Amino acid sequence: MGLGFNSLLILTKKRINDVLSDITFYILCSLLLLINFIIISSYLASIGSSGIDPSVSTFMTRTFTLLEGLFGTSATSQIFSKGPLLFSFFLSSLVAILYLIILTLIKLGHEKSTGTTELYLYSPINVKIYYLSFFIENILIYIIIGIILITFYVISSIAANIFFDITLIINFAFLFLLFLNVLTIGLLLFSVVKRHFASVFIWLSLITFFVVIQINAISKKEGFLQYTSVYFSNILGWVNPFSYYFQIINHLSAQKVALSLSYTFISIVYSAVFFLSSLIYLDRKGL
């Protein structure tokens, strides 16, 4: 085993151990399971003889109001057409992505300010290994969270007789790509912006902006906001990671597999470009 590979392995192992021995990870998992439980049980309570009746549950009423406000009535019905799992999984994934990336950026900043990064870079670790360890750690923790959620859905679907659609697993893979896109944006921001809290702030603002643009772009509502959002969405389509996710999903549901695959490929290239850019930048400039 090469020196670099050994360093990557040891550093990644340490990072994963740190996350798994931190209570916040378990709080996050409990919170996600609770959210899922509430959504699923509220959904089940809302099912009547004529389909879903959101007025039965206050939680579902509010969720539907929010979703209809964002996406329109038909899109909201579509979201729940295959049961509550897809929506709760999407929501849980977004929360997990947000948690993991904020945690990573804070950790990066903390390690830099305390001199830990320097200490690592004095040892047989270079910037590539240092960043890769964060990258792999995030991927593995995301997969662990995904496995916990999917296990919960399998158990729920058996216990409550809910339809477990295999597209959930496919969705997990595409959300994973979205996660990589968003993560690499964060890593690039951290490399370029010297103040780490500024990089967290910029990243959060950027992601919020992208989410708002995307939500409005796919919304069925008419008017100035919708028009502006579509306009921005078209311009920002190439840099907005959420647009790739929705393009993949939309093309897949429209049976356009080739288009869906090409967007998948572009999404992977997107992550690679951002990740490599941050590595090249740090390699040239140093810390």
Place this chain on the structure above:
Amino acid sequence: MGYWSGSLRTRELISTHDLTKRFGNLTAVDNLNMTIRSGEIYGLLGPNGSGKTTTIKLLLGILRPTSGVINIFGEVFNPNKLHIKSKIGVVPEKHPFDLGSSINALDYLSFFGDLYRVKNKIDRIGSLLKKVELYEVRNRRINEYSRGMLQKLSITRALLSEPEILFLDEPISGLDPIGIKQVRDLIKNENERGKTIVISSHLLSEVEKICHRFALIHRGRLLIESSLEEINKMLGKKTKVVVEVESPDERVTSKLEKLSYVENVSIINNFYHITITTHMDIRKELSSIFMNSGLPPLSIAVPKLTLEEAFITLTDENLSLFPGVKNGTRV
């Protein structure tokens, strides 16, 4: 085997060629040319903000030079050469705590042992901890350690992989006298075992006791790179000799002033302060002049130049006196 006993061991381990680092308009390191030889204790000295830490960070690949080249072990260094980094141990000025909130000395060292692929890791950690007297507290959390203990732990970590070169950034700063002695002894021991040691410090008087050669850095420029003896010789042209007598006599003053190497003589109380322009031992000659004049000297002292004095003499304002150290070039 120490540095002085091994005269053949003068292989260049690290050398820099016109190394420069600029941060915007500020030039932190300015055309630095220095050479660190195998087996020596090398002092990178200068006041706070002189560019020492920046130089160390450049040498270790944390910062990228604006221009210039660094050679380590005969290879042009870049931070991606991990095999070079694995032969270097570093004790930074800061002691990071976030390597795990509840980490103890054993876990801390074990992690770095794995990184460096240390053979017989447990035995090696145990013997080093015993050596630095931290073995008894090996299971205590390191954020409960005192500064002195952290410094020793940091040195232990740096020694774990048996590095060829050991870099210590301000190793005695903030330590109590016992801690300073312990660290100094540890450095001497490691050097006697064959390690090349580079110490960066602003405490000139402390490190001059252990360093074989020095680089005095001021405002990012190398003022001089030499041993204290050589610096002494070079600045010896301006050495003062202090002669104590029972009652000074003006006639002796005129006799002394006639000597070719005497530049100035002044009398303060019972002491003759004679400024000379040679580094030869002139005590015998001075003694006979005083004796012949009926003024037997009670003592003749030639105060040795300290690094602090050398540094003050060599600052920018006086550079013109030393043609050999202009513009940061080596003597």
